[in-house]
Amino acid sequence: MVKARFTTFDVVVYAILLTVGLLTLLPFMYVISVSLTPYSEVVRNGGFVLIPHEFTMDAYRQLFDRPIIPRAFGVTLFLSIAGTAMNLALTLLMAYPLSRKKLPGRTSLLLFVVFTMLFNGGLIPTYLIVKETYLLNTIWAMIIPSLIWAFNILVMKTFLEGLPEELFESARMDGAGEGVILLRLVMPLSIPSLVTIGLFYLVGHWNQFFLGVLYIQNTDLFPLQLVVRNMLISASSVETNVDVTLPTATLQMAAVVTASLPIVLVYPFFQKHLTKGMLLGSIKG
Structure with missing residues (x-):
């Protein structure tokens, strides 16, 4: 069995790709989270929510x-x-x-x-x-x-x-x-x-x-x-x-x-x- 060998270059490339991927996902996570978060929690967090503590579909029902x-x-x-x-x-x-x-x-x-x-x-x-x-x-x-x-x-x-x-x-x-x-x-x-x-x-x-x-x-x-x-x-x-x-x-x-x-x-x-x-x-x- 041949074991995969990771060089320093591979680690750096994967780290960059992972970082770029996370940065790309952040806007989507923000939009979805705010749409599912009660307004009181949004205000408490200064308008920035990624992982809501409480979920609600009120915004979609109102929409x-x-x-x-x-x-x-x-x-x-x-x-x-x-x-x-x-x-x-x-x-x-x-x-x-x-x-x-x-x-x-x-x-x-x-x-x-x-x-x-x-x-x-x-x-x-x-x-x-x-x-x-x-x-x-x-x-x-x-x-x-x-x-x-x-x-x-x-x-x-x-x-x-x-x-x-x-x-x-x-x-x-x-x-x-x-x-x-x-x-x-x-x-x-x-x-x-x-x-x-x-x-x-x-x-x-x-x-x-x-x-x-x-x-x-x-x-x-x-x-x-x-x-x-x-x-x-x-x-x-x-x-x-x-x-x-x-x-x-x-x-x-x-x-x-x-x-x-x-x-x-x-x-x-x-x-x-x-x-x-x-x-x-x-x-x-």
Whole structure:
């Protein structure tokens, strides 16, 4: 049996990694602890609590008693599911033809895609387009302007270019059209890459608040992250016209946990596909 030998260098590296890991966990522990701690204990400890002596769910009950949080949660859930589905569909529909080297005008289209990664129309022109297309103050204003990410198209295109050309030729010889090839051949083989890109889109939609600030005035359409942001900035209650008995800081931390927990829980289930998709769909030099 070979015994592992730890050198001084190994000890130093592990100590640094452990320290960095603990420092990374401290903010999460603080947020969760404050959200579960009675306000009296928070005040006694000067507002800093890592391990509460007493736990309470009052902040979460108070948070979800107000209609704005469940409503915002539903808006964000719709944005994440519907937006990600539309993102993946359009990304695949554009990446597949671009991966075919015999496509007429392929080079010009690729240059157009790359150009949008370097330059964009700007905030004001984009706002005017959203306004003139009657998307202002609708939930689609937070989905349609960011339907396709150019980087994800290039990643998907590179992955599809790695598929054996013989598969496509065999399918065409059997009489399959491009639509059948896309649905029955390309999509099943692209699952690792689709999961990877889909996770990027999903996180982007879940964390969306900036487009809500720009295009949404109706509070019924505010996404969850925008509501949490407003709570943290204004240091007020969930709804200013409601008398809240719990302290604002406790509600704020509970809102942060509520907004972050779903993605934290979902990510581990996709980690395997995420790593595999990154390797398969990486851009080759």
